[in-house]
Amino acid sequence: MTEMKDNLLDWALLQGSSLGFKNIESLQPLREQASLRHYFRIQTDTGTKIGVISEPNSKQNELFEIHSNFLRKNGIKVPKVEASDHLKGFMILEDFGDKVVQLEINEENKEFLFKKSLQKIHQLQEIKPPADLLKLTPKMLKQQMRLFEEWFFVGFLELDYSNNDKKTLDDSWELIARECSQQSHVMCHFDFEFRNLMLLEKNEIGILDFQDLCLGPYAIDLVSILKDIENPLCHEDLLNYLKFYMEGIKGNKLEELKLSDLEKDLDFAGFQRQFRILGTLSRLHLRDKKSFRLKDLKQTLRFLQVDLEKYASLKELANFLTEKVEPKLNKTLRNIQ
Numbered sequence: 001m002t003e004m005k006d007n008l009l010d011w012a013l014l015q016g017s018s019l020g021f022k023n024i025e026s027l028q029p030l031r032e033q034a035s036l037r038h039y040f041r042i043q044t045d046t047g048t049k050i051g052v053i054s055e056p057n058s059k060q061n062e063l064f065e066i067h068s069n070f071l072r073k074n075g076i077k078v079p080k081v082e083a084s085d086h087l088k089g090f091m092i093l094e095d096f097g098d099k100v101v102q103l104e105i106n107e108e109n110k111e112f113l114f115k116k117s118l119q120k121i122h123q124l125q126e127i128k129p130p131a132d133l134l135k136l137t138p139k140m141l142k143q144q145m146r147l148f149e150e151w152f153f154v155g156f157l158e159l160d161y162s163n164n165d166k167k168t169l170d171d172s173w174e175l176i177a178r179e180c181s182q183q184s185h186v187m188c189h190f191d192f193e194f195r196n197l198m199l200l201e202k203n204e205i206g207i208l209d210f211q212d213l214c215l216g217p218y219a220i221d222l223v224s225i226l227k228d229i230e231n232p233l234c235h236e237d238l239l240n241y242l243k244f245y246m247e248g249i250k251g252n253k254l255e256e257l258k259l260s261d262l263e264k265d266l267d268f269a270g271f272q273r274q275f276r277i278l279g280t281l282s283r284l285h286l287r288d289k290k291s292f293r294l295k296d297l298k299q300t301l302r303f304l305q306v307d308l309e310k311y312a313s314l315k316e317l318a319n320f321l322t323e324k325v326e327p328k329l330n331k332t333l334r335n336i337q
Contacts, residue, residue, distance in 0.1 A: 007088070020046055021047075049082065050093040058086070061084070070213075076124065076127075078207050079208070096200060101195075101197040102195040102197075105194060117192075120197075141176070144276040148276070151279045151286060158332075165320060172314060176268055180269055183268075184254055189210055193228060217265070226242070267307045291336075298333070305322055
């Protein structure tokens, strides 16, 4: 990493003439990320910028810049890519500061930030997606949930499943993917959580980590906020925010939604997301040696247990999580600590 950091510094200096600076005074690493990118704050003689090191010659780098340009063109506040060399895996981004909504939210501003975030979802969902934007298919939704099996259940918990367990999971993936695919599809950030939102000047919300932008079920981004791991809501507050969301979709294709339908769609989008997250956070720990998100596994599982109980067709899955998964997760986390 030291060599890559030095290479980023040398490359960034070469960009100075076009970006309005002559010298770089420091290059400081930012908070650890779940992505494979590494972020640094570049202090120049004229201000700060964000330097990025990512996998060289990756299509994801080019896609990141394409999505940035598209979203900014449509009025969404995302960091501008000011310079890039995708072959080397280097970028220089506009600096959005340090006010991550995840760290800024408290009891006094909680309602304000929830509603500001929901308004940003409204704005995203109203954008006409480009024709070539990736569309999530039922097959893709199921593949993502299977990360739960490979990385969480087998890889992290080191559990084996019976033929009956396998059937329960397969039948559940099929049902969840079908329910999600029947939702209206809109522009979807796909990881719209408070850790990826920034509080900017004039209380504007900026959005980070938009590389997975896609056409997906409308409730996927919604559930990322309303089932936030660090800010779980009571049912009354959840319903109030759902009503607020409904107020903002009047006049578009989602306006016919009933509150009961919205809550069901939120649950099934949550199932897809939470099984996927259990897998991706376990993979982050096992493959990428980043363990800072292990603390989020218990609440993610808890969301699943509570909401699966509402549906008779998923009762067997709920029992499987409570009887087999939860005890082993608690034991595994204790052993790591």
